[in-house]
Amino acid sequence: MQRYVVVFEKAASNWAAYSPDVPGCVATGATKEETAESMREALAFHLEGLREKGLPIPDGSAGDHVEVEVLEVA
Secondary structure, three states, X not given: OOOOOOEEEEOOOOEEEEOOOOOXXXXXXXXXXXXXXXXXXXXXXXXXXXXXXXXXXXXXXXXXXXXXOOOOOO
């Protein structure tokens, strides 16, 4: 099982998510929870497609060594 970093962004009327580990794999939803579930499904579908085509599966960067922070810069 791989662990992937997923970035969630709040828009005006919904949420969006993407994984920097898996370019092109995105999802949206009305709530963050809905978006997380859609993203989980999108990642599984995307990786299944790569496997079927014999393409390499990206390594997930979300191990125990990953920390994410938001930094403000003036």
